[in-house]
Amino acid sequence: MQSTETLIIGAGPSGLALAYGLNHDYLLLEAENSVGGLCRSIHSHGAIFDIGGHSFHTPHRDVYELVQTVLDGKLYEQTRDARVYTHGVLIPYPFQKFYDLIPDPDVVRECEEGLTQTLASGGAANFEEYIVRKFGSGIARHFMLPYNRKLWARDISTISCEWISERVAAPKGTLEAFDTSGGERRPLQHGTSVAYPSQGGYEEIFRAIAARLRNVALRQRVTAIDAEHRTATTSDGNVYHWRRLVSTMPLPILLCCLQDTPHELITLAGELEYMSLRVELLVANSPLLHAPQRIYVADPAVPPHKIAFNHHSSDSLRARPHHGIMAEVSCSPMKTVDQEAIAPLTANFLTRAGILDSPQDIIWSGHIIVKHAYPVYTHRRPQIIAEIKEYLQQRDIYTIGRFGEWEYINADKCMHKGLALSHALNKIAAVSHSPGWLDDRRPAP
Ligand SMILES: Cc1cc2nc3c(=O)[nH]c(=O)nc-3n(C[C@H](O)[C@H](O)[C@H](O)COP(=O)(O)OP(=O)(O)OC[C@H]3O[C@@H](n4cnc5c(N)ncnc54)[C@H](O)[C@@H]3O)c2cc1C
Structure with missing residues (x-):
């Protein structure tokens, strides 16, 4: 022994x-x-995938130094380019800061009006109530509620608010700096600096x-x-x-x-509750140079809530002839998903969003199941x-x-x-x- x-x-x-x-x-x-x-990471059909979209960013100096040391400084850093697909357009992420770019004036007005009626979010009894108090009824209705119901795959009033300050960005007009000098994580924004190994996968x-x-x-x-x-x-x-x-x-x-x-x-x-993921792995026949790094989608008719374009994680991945895409679909006993439809519906959506020329641009698809993906804060x-x-x-x-x-x-x-x-x-x-x-x-x- x-x-x-x-x-x-x-x-x-x-x-x-x-x-x-x-x-x-x-x-x-x-x-x-x-x-x-x-x-x-998973290497398949000329693409490199992670288990859902991964990038490196940390407020912890000891961790930053550890990663720089072991990779011998070979860390590729870039600005985060994440979008939300909503009302037929791609706007920067998060919705609550960029909803005024939506072309429908009624939606923008509802979001603005809701924001003027927000209440102190500190008094919220659960995540659902937090969303309405913090962002108002317009932002809640047009993105935050449908997106989070889709992501968490359950009744979000059963979720507490203890994790929110590190993950959910504040609305438009609130200054939030991403702190890299130690202390707690702050929610990622469009424009936050993120990193990835210069070669290979995460x-x-x-x-x-x-x-x-x-x-x-x-x-x-x-x-x-x-x-x-x-x-x-x-x-x-x-x-x-x-x-x-x-x-x-x-x-x-x-x-x-x-x-x-x-x-x-x-x-x-x-x-203890957890959320599982089915990560659909798709290979596109070209480098998709104009795709962002991430797209978030609240529409329940589009299976994934998040799509990560992994070959925008580093220049070495960008240089590959094909592009690896990961579409994250959350699963729980409370949510029914037609598993077979995920890949074709995702390819159709990417075509509609202007990322692919046609669904036939996807030359291979597979998937992985991640049983323990997200712990749920009941x-x-x-x-x-x-x-x-x-x-x-x-x-x-x-x-x-x-x-x-x-x-x-x-x-x-x-x-x-x-x-x-x-x-x-x-x-x-x-x-x-x-x-x-x-x-x-x-x-x-
Ligand atoms: C979709 C998604 C996106 C994410 N995005 C990011 C991101 O952008 N950036 C980021 O930094 N993090 C991200 N994360 C989080 C990150 O992946 C996890 O926080 C991290 O991997 C957890 O590390 P861990 O060591 O605690 O657990 P794990 O990574 O789960 O490792 C546990 C290990 O224990 C092993 N193990 C389990 N049971 C046994 C056993 N009985 N005997 C021996 N070995 C066992 C497992 O095989 C595994 O290797 C993301 C996670 C998900 C699901």
């Missing part, structure tokens, strides 16, 4: 950054045959981190964890002994792997997470990451959290190895 001081489950951005920052013995186990998690960042690590074991899916004897067993029967365990796998799956978890806790974790989420974390930390099991903490965070924040946890664990390891200390100590939660 192999023993390690810190066993990490999952070589996504969180687990990789944690391993990168550790200065003591660790082992990183990854279920798949490559690293990167949700930031992996996963190159994570392959470059992994290349600097010593102990990464691929194709090692953890299926059972014994907290009392501090072991983890993989699907092929390997057993690893650990002193401390850090998991980045989805919390409900972790609890099912853990022996003797009380039934009530497993039931509680089952209440009203009970904070209480459920707190209970689960307390149970796990009593057993020297820590969790980080998008589904390790059930937080709507991007890869940069995952890396920031991984680095922060590595510093805390390094201190504990130093203390527990020094003479006179027999007991391990846990970092502050």
Whole structure:
């Protein structure tokens, strides 16, 4: 049996950054045959796709420096060009700042009038109410409500408001600077600076981190964890002994792997909601030089809510003879989607929007299903997470990451959290190895 001081489950951005920052013995186990998690890329039919549109932007200096270091400065930076397709035209994103470019004067007037009647959004009881209070009835009706119902694939009054300040841009007339000097993320805007590896797909960042690590074991899916004897067993029967365990796998799956978890806790974790994605991968027969980087669509007749033109992520992708497009379609038990119609309807839409000359410009299509794509902030989420974390930390099991903490965070924040946890664990390891200390100590939660 192999023993390690810190066993990490999952070589996504969180687990990789944690391993990168550790200065003591660790082992990183990854279920798949490559690293990167949700930031992996797919090479097919001359195109490079990510798992939905990915770009790099961070307010965290430690993460920016880490990425610049591992990529040896080979990061391609450009201005974000995102659009909203609405009322037959493409306007810059977000809708709430650029609705006055819509050619229909009645729509513009409704949006303007609604904005003059907005209420303090601080009093909103849920996301649906927030939208109407913050943006007024016009913007809510013409974009924000249909778009968010389509994106979240559920009744959005069941969603809380705790995540909004980092994700939803303010309306026209409000100054918002994208902060890169540390602190919290701000919503992306048309014109925000974004980055991508100069060569290859988004996963190159994570392959470059992994290349600097010593102990990464691929194709090692953890299926059972014994907290009392501090072991983890993989699907092929390997057993690893650990002193401390850090998991980045989805919390409900972790609890099912853990022996003797009380039934009530497993039931509680089952209440955590998530949104799944079907990402349609399309290859266009030419470079699509005039397409923006992203298009957002609220119209329920167009299956994807977001379409990412991946070959505008870097000059090296732009130079390819074909163009890789990712169309994101959210799925949940509350939403019916005709799966077979997604590719043709998307090609028709792109033709209508003037991006393709004809639907026949799409020369290949495929798709991937992402079961855990977005954690959903239900009203009970904070209480459920707190209970689960307390149970796990009593057993020297820590969790980080998008589904390790059930937080709507991007890869940069995952890396920031991984680095922060590595510093805390390094201190504990130093203390527990020094003479006179027999007991391990846990970092502050
Ligand atoms: C559509 C979409 C768009 C996004 N856009 C962006 C963006 O523009 N920029 C950005 O920075 N981020 C973006 N993100 C978010 C980013 O992809 C995630 O935040 C990030 O990948 C989460 O990292 P993680 O390490 O927490 O988890 P993951 O990436 O999910 O990695 C977890 C890893 O654990 C492994 N694992 C799971 N179970 C086991 C097991 N039992 N044993 C061993 N290994 C296991 C998995 O195989 C996986 O490799 C986007 C996400 C989505 C879905």
